[in-house]
Amino acid sequence: MAKLVCWVTLLSLVVFCNSQSEEEGYCTSAADQLMCFKTTLDETNEGDALTTGQGQGIGDIANSKTAGPRGPTLIEDALHLKELAQFDRERIPERVVHAKGAGAYGELHITSDFLEKYSKAAVFRNGSSSPLFLRFSQVAGELGSQDTVRDVRGFAVKVKTEEGIWDLVGNNLPVFFIRDARLFPSFIHTQKRNPQTHLKDTNMAWDFLSLRNESTLMLMYLYSDLGTPASYRRMNGFGVHTFKLVNTEGDSVFARFNWRVNQELRNLTAEEAMGLAGKNPDYLLQDLYENIAQKNFPSWTFTVQILNADEAENLHFNPFDPTKVWFTDEIPEYEVGKLILNKNQNNYFAEVEQSAFDPANMPCGIEPSPDKLLQGRLFSYLDTQYYRLGVNFNHLPVNRPVNKVIANSYRDGHMNYDNDGGMPNYNPNSFMKASALPRYKESTYRLDSDIVDRHEPANDNFFQATQLYESFSETDKIHLAQNLARDLKPVFPFIRERALKNFEAVSSDLFDRLQQIL
The missing domain is CATH 2.40.180.10 (Catalase core domain)
Structure with missing residues (x-):
């Protein structure tokens, strides 16, 4: 039994060591990250005492200061208050789009x-x-x-x-679902939660998308297996x-x-x-x-x-x-x-x-x-x-540019720790040398009525979707129809019919497959 335990222990060590790369504290298996960190400390003896963000040592992390053994926590326990205040502010607003x-x-x-x-x-x-x-x-x-x-x-x-x-x-x-940014907030709302029920609502999504049939090509891509990489x-x-x-x-x-x-x-x-x-x-x-x-x-x-x-x-x-x-x-x-x-x-x-x-x-x-x-x-x-x-x-380091010349009039604001020293905060000015970077100058192009107007010109939104469908294998066509039908089935009938009409314009074969499944 003792030999078996030794072999199991040895095997565990081999597996763990294989999960650790040459880089310090860097694991090849995400599940082993904390053990890799511990191993790094063990090797370097760099374990540090706990401190606050301001550098004060924390002697007891588990117990707050109280008025007697059974009394309430005292307001003078600054370390306790800092811990809670920091925790309360850990999160920033998540991205409305591309959140994860x-x-x-x-x-x-x-x-x-x-x-x-x-x-x-x-x-x-x-x-x-x-x-x-x-x-x-x-x-x-x-x-x-x-x-x-x-x-x-x-x-x-x-x-x-x-x-x-x-x-x-x-x-x-x-490609994308829409061609005009004016519709972007509405489109994203349909992909989020119903404002009353707070549930995902396929009727919202398909209502919008079937009313904007320029989305058809994108839907063909999305509901193929390309939508699940x-x-x-x-x-x-x-x-x-x-x-x-x-x-x-x-x-x-x-x-x-x-x-x-x-x-x-x-x-x-x-x-x-x-x-x-x-x-x-x-x-x-x-x-x-x-x-x-x-x-x-x-x-x-x-x-x-x-x-x-x-x-x-x-x-x-x-x-x-x-x-x-x-x-x-x-x-x-x-x-x-x-x-x-x-x-x-x-x-x-x-x-x-x-x-x-x-x-x-x-x-x-x-x-x-x-x-x-x-x-x-x-x-x-x-x-x-x-x-x-x-x-x-x-x-922030991940967003910071690497070019040597950063010169502008931007100043102050939250979390500004650089602030460009004594550089003038206005432009143009007489105190700065000419930048080594090329001057930013936009080219020009003709703006005719086809670009600056607000009307929607006649547009064939289906021919490329047809070409895509015809390029699919039989298996791809089956999966596309099944995936679309699964999502369309619970949708209100009048919205579903509108969506089906759009897909009929792509291919009568696709329309027949959807009709058969639905």
């Missing part, structure tokens, strides 16, 4: 000179390498939601270039929006950016996803963390599609419409670099939860297009970071 996520650090390596002729941005120079932070997320889910439920997945990349931060905030699917490491990423690139001569083209996964693309069936949601609600988060800890570094190929002004003008659909795909057989895709993730966060809250993205963060040479949804995001994302984190969120 996972993140990691990495690098973007540019391996081609293809983009140099189109953009003056230094990040695109052949041979350049830029540090980055990438946050994956659920779009509609709340902070405690299950990782594997059917949802769009965020793919937000913060590239720290020598000319400032570039935030390319996209998703794992190439098996891993953050095994899904593509897309910038979704159309951007404008400007070169040193002031010439401009339009572009879309994509991240093509280098691992095997893998998805879950609806049944597999629901099973995992019950067994491990943090499945995707754990999978990403442990694979990076085990040095299985995931990577993506960075690609770009280009349209010049004439091509954009003559394209048979609106190239600035985020509900439309730029199919690669029409608009070629060029490989320009590689993204690799190679380091986990040290503290989830400080680095993942407080990471802040803003699509308006574009180095000189990258600009917005007339994409109406993108235009709305240029305001909304920055505004939400001010609400969640305060006006000085860029001072």
Whole structure:
């Protein structure tokens, strides 16, 4: 019996040691993190006494100061009050969208000179390498939601270039539900909880989506197995929006950016996803963390599609419409670099939860297009970071730019510990040297009535959805119909009929399958 105990103990030690990487206190198994931390302290003898945030020693963490052995806690027990006050303020407002996520650090390596002729941005120079932070997320889910439920997945990349931060905030699917940011708050409300019952309400969702049939292509993607990815490491990423690139001569083209996964693309069936949601609600988060800890570094190929002004003008659909795909057989895709993730966060809250993205963060040479949804995001994302984190969120290490020159008139506000010393807090001024960075100057493009008006032009919202459906295998078609029918079944009949009419415009075969199941 004693020998058996010894062998079990030895085996446990071997398993634990295998879970610990070469990095100090860094475990390859998330479940062993605390033991890894303890082992580090045991090796270095760096165990420290407990202190308050102000550095005072804490002698007794378990007992408050009372008036006698059975008396009430005294107000003079400052350590007790600090403990409670700090706890009461631990949480910040969660993101309204993309609340739950996972993140990691990495690098973007540019391996081609293809983009140099189109953009003056230094990040695109052949041979350049830029540090980055990438946050994956659920779009509609709340902070405690299950990782594997059917949802769009965020793919937000913060590239720290020598000319400032570039935030390319996209998703794992190439299009979106709506094309106008005016509808974004309403759309997100339908994905959240009913304001009276506080329950998820499929009638809200399908009512809105069936009234806005530009969502049809996105629904086809979402209700295929692409809506339940098996891993953050095994899904593509897309910038979704159309951007404008400007070169040193002031010439401009339009572009879309994509991240093509280098691992095997893998998805879950609806049944597999629901099973995992019950067994491990943090499945995707754990999978990403442990694979990076085990040095299985995931990577993506960075690609770009280009349209010049004439091509954009003559394209048979609106190239600035985020509900439309730029199919690669029409608009070629060029490989320009590689993204690799190679380091986990040290503290989830400080680095993942407080990471802040803003699509308006574009180095000189990258600009917005007339994409109406993108235009709305240029305001909304920055505004939400001010609400969640305060006006000085860029001072946090995960959000801080790496370029040497940071000069502006921003001052003060909550949590500002830098404040730029004696630098003048107004511009222009006569006391600062000219910046070494390129002057920020936007290019110009013609704003005609097709861009600045408020009416919705005639638009075929189904032809690309038809092409997608026809490209599916028989198994994919069966899964799509089953997944859609499962969600549509409890929906009010008049809403369901409207949704079915939209899918009938995609394919009579899809419509017949849905009718048969329903």
